[in-house]
Amino acid sequence: MKHVVSISDLSKKQILSILKRAKELVPVAKGKKKSKSLDGKILATCFFEPSTRTRLSFETAMQRLGGTCIGFADPSATSHLKGETLVDGIRMVAGYADAVLLRHPQEGSARLASENSEVPLINGGDGAGQHPTQTLLDLFTINEEMGKMEGLNVGMLGDLRYGRTVHSLSHALAKFNNKLSFISPDSLSMPSYVTDDLSCDWSSHNSIEDVLNDLDILYVTRIQKERFPDLEEYKKVASAYIIDSDLLKNAKSSMRILHPLPRVTEISTDVDDTKHAAYFRQAFNGVPVRMALLEQLIGGKK
Amino acid sequence: MSDNLMRVQPIRNGTVLDHIKAGRGRKVLDALDLIDKGTTITLLMHVPSKKNSSKDVIKIEDRELSESESQKLALLSPGAHVNIIRNFVVAEKNVAELPESISNVAICSNDNCISNNERGAKTKFNIINGNPLSIQCVYCGRKIAQDNIIFI
Structure with a gap:
């Protein structure tokens, strides 16, 4: 190397x-x-x-x-x-x-x-x-939080189209035989040049509720305002992908949330004190x- | 020299590109940037061929193909023959084999790729698929399909 x-x-x-x-x-x-x-x-x-x-x-x-x-x-x-x-x-x-x-x-x-x-x-x-060192620290965090990084069901939420961290992480997690669930609006879905190369099981969803209760890890990314020509459209999309403590009642108690930070509104601050929050340890x-x-x-x- | 190469009068010196995929000749001419250079060129299209049902042929007078030009030909019509003619005789005969990678032959379609922004940078692509042709930028990772390839 x-x-x-x-x-x-x-x-x-x-x-x-x-x-x-x-x-x-x-x-x-x-x-x-x-x-x-x-x-x-x-x-x-x-x-x-x-x-x-x-x-x-x-x-x-x-x-x-x-x-x-x-x-x-x-x-x-x-x-x-x-x-x-x-x-x-x-x-x-x-x-x-x-x-x-x-x-x-x-x-x-x-x-x-x-x-x-x-x-x-x-x-x-x-x-x-x-951004390979981000991927390494994401893998390290998953391993630390779950005690393993194989055979997990990992959800990725938010801007999957432009988010470089989720692209590299998907490839790495596929190497370690995990199952990936991509959750995003259609306009920000995981590009085919990423999914074409994935050697593991993966699925796409519009709604977090569809998969939340099965997830071991939820990796959240920020939806960037500048990706939308229309502010109204941005607000509508962004608000549909907000994680708060209420929503997490349906999650496994062992489920952990990661985020590359900085976060804006996509993870409500009331999640910080729950057992799910792993993003500051991740940093x-x-x-x-x-x-x-x-x-x-x-x-x-x- | 076969009858097909005689369809138009033989050339004394230059290059005959034979067995170009039928219909692909115009693209090859464009990619090689030979038009408007004052070179005498003959393009034959859909010439009956024993090997395939038909082929295109390009005759370029008084000019031998460079390495990067051969690479362009190989990309657009892998398996095409490059015949170097000297004094009416085929002096060299090569098959344009698809290379594993190409350097400074095409430009990256990603405007934000460093190869489009750094002064003096050379472009580099790996060939990820021959048919249909698909290339990938060594720098930014962008994959480009045949119809979207822009040659230098």
């Missing part, structure tokens, strides 16, 4: 090894144990597009392991504005650091960057494309998972 551009770059074995190491690193991620496994190592974080969770959790992961970060959170402060190409920028940064984390608004940017980087390149999100899990990945990529303690 040199670069991590897409979750499909990782074999099942590599995924399991990262998740196993992430579990061991939880006390370090929480600051209860010290580690120096990345002592002296430098991660360059290049954000050509804003991000909060991805950037902060990678910076925390690096620092908890004794490493440091350089980089930028906003391209306006870089030569990018002077017309520098991505490839030139990456070649330069790769000379300054032991690994490069890239977030970029255009699809395929991470693949192009990886072809021109001498050090491991991690895709932190390329436009509507891939924390980004730290140990990214620690494990960084260790494997830039040679810390195995």
